[in-house]
Amino acid sequence: MTDIASSVRLTAGTKIYLYVSLTIIAAIVLIPLLTTALGGFKTLGDLRTNPFGLPAEWHVENYTSILFGDRYWRQMMNSLIIAVLTVFLTVSVSAMAAFAFAHVKFFGSNFLLNYFLIGLMFPAATAILPLFIRIRDLGLLNTYWGVVLPQVAFGLGMSILLFRNYFRNLPEELFQAAFVDGCGYIRFFWHISLPLSRPIIATVSIISFVGSWNS
Known part of the structure; x- marks a missing residue:
């Protein structure tokens, strides 16, 4: 007995719609998490001027001082x-x-x-x-x-x-x-x-x- 669900083929338009939708949802979830994680390596001034970009100077001690404190x-x-x-x-x-x-x-x-x-x-x-x-x-x-x-x-x-x-x-x-x-x-x-x-x-x-x- 064949599985009916596996025999259904998605059209190209449906696949594109699914991939685009899942990519947008993943970005909505991951971007705030990534921004928060990168913000931990920044100074307070860098965080105010460049909240979404890469740190101008990586400050690993921001995390180590917390984790080892x-x-x-x-x-x-x-x-x-x-x-x-x-x-x-x-x-x-x-x-x-x-x-x-x-x-x-x-x-x-x-x-x-x-x-x-x-x-x-x-x-x-x-x-x-x-x-x-x-x-x-x-x-x-x-x-x-x-x-x-x-x-x-x-x-x-x-x-x-x-x-x-x-x-x-x-x-x-x-x-x-x-x-x-x-x-x-x-x-x-x-x-x-x-x-x-x-x-x-x-x-x-x-x-x-x-x-x-x-x-």
Whole structure:
């Protein structure tokens, strides 16, 4: 059986259109990156007068002073520590909260869920001043937790929503069979739900890590 897609031949005009379009897209992506990389070899004056051309004099020390300096790697390590703590707390708290919203029936569950989801409507930038005042009052300025806790708080809404939808789509027969065998909520969450939730755990972890690292 021959492949139909492989038998379709493109006309010369179509090939030219594809090559020209891909070249333009590649240029749009690569030119800013190349300009940025070349700008690192220039002095500040050269960068202002000749932002897109080759450097008049190549200054390799602009890169080496950063790569071999202590400050750069210390900032990278701080960012990594903050991102890892944010991912761990976000995944842990949102998974437990989402499991309760998905399987445990209690008074005010819908109201509490909507309260968490309200956070999706407001970006973190709108709460910069209240957050700074609260962190200062708690004595968390210039600490990891002063950065981690606000990131976790603003990431819980989306994470809980993703986990809750995933937990609700798990087969109901698993939940019923586990309770017939004497499995409680905690054991069902730890031994059954979490092992089956590795895809959503990876998804939430990646989203949390990228958001924290970009911040």
